[in-house]
Amino acid sequence: MSKNLFSRLRLNPFASAKPASPPARDIERMMNEIHTQTRKPLLASLQRMLEPAQAEEVLQEAYLKLLLALREERAPEPRAFLYRVARNQAISRLRHQKVVEQQGSHVQMAMQSQQHEAIESRVSREEEQGALLEAINALPPKCRQVLVMRKIDGFSHGQIAGVLGISTKTVENHLARGMRLCREHIVAGSARPADAVEPASKTGEKDLAVG
């Protein structure tokens, strides 16, 4: 015990610079607690995205990653870490599945699991910016005005409310709606041509004139 204390305080010049990890007992207790609390809801959420077998796999991988992160003290917020890791892994699988579908099953058989990252098709930053720009321009005019004034021109909610003659609650409503509509537009825009959904009203400019 005292040896641990000294190494933490770095009084012992021969001790390694790395501080002692949290006791394994504590981590095990934490993992059990988290597992009990989160297993059911997390599995259910993953099953919205993946088939049951895959959901179970992703779940196990996520707990494993959490365990490693706890040991290395990389997860100050364990639950948030767990959920994020599970989500990323699930999306990664979905992305991979889609690419495989498009390229044919022979590719899948030739591949190792480690190559998931390499083969995933990802949009570039520029494409993302373009999609976001389009999404914002497709918003209803008042919604767009509020969102732009807030996020790009940097006004506070109070300032926006004052200038536009609306309540701060309405400002919030516009922001919330703007986020959701942008998301819908981006998702629709990424769909294959056959599945493409008509983007939101293209009468943006006309509406602007009407105000």
Place this chain on the structure above:
Amino acid sequence: MQLDEWLCIGIPEDVLEQASAWLARLDADHVSLDERQRLSVWLDEDPLHRWAFEELSQLYARAATLSQVRGQIAAPRVLMFPQPAPVPAPASPTPTGEGDTDHTAPRPLRWQPVVALVLIAIGLVLSQQPAQPAAAQHEHSRPIDHNLINGD
């Protein structure tokens, strides 16, 4: 985390509504401790809540990066002219100024929304002109470096 077809995938509409409402609330000028605690409770209720909140949050943050292409966005720019607040009668100066710092810093300016509304009107009139084709206005944007939460 990417802005593509997987954004908020698998998340039901009512959760998206709640998440976006929370995000907008948290973005407000004043957020009470009680509200923050309620958000924390809501986030813990269901993984879907946390996913929706995080992903919409990333989308919301990314909107700010469009400042470089502000000219391509169909929204008038609001300019607010400051109006100086009335200057109070100067206090009698200390004889030798011993130890006292000089308190003649200008008072904060007051904004005049009325002027802003006039400028919005001007902006609306100007923006009725047909938008230039995007290609003509496209500025070559420098690659933007962002530290995203998930280290993407």
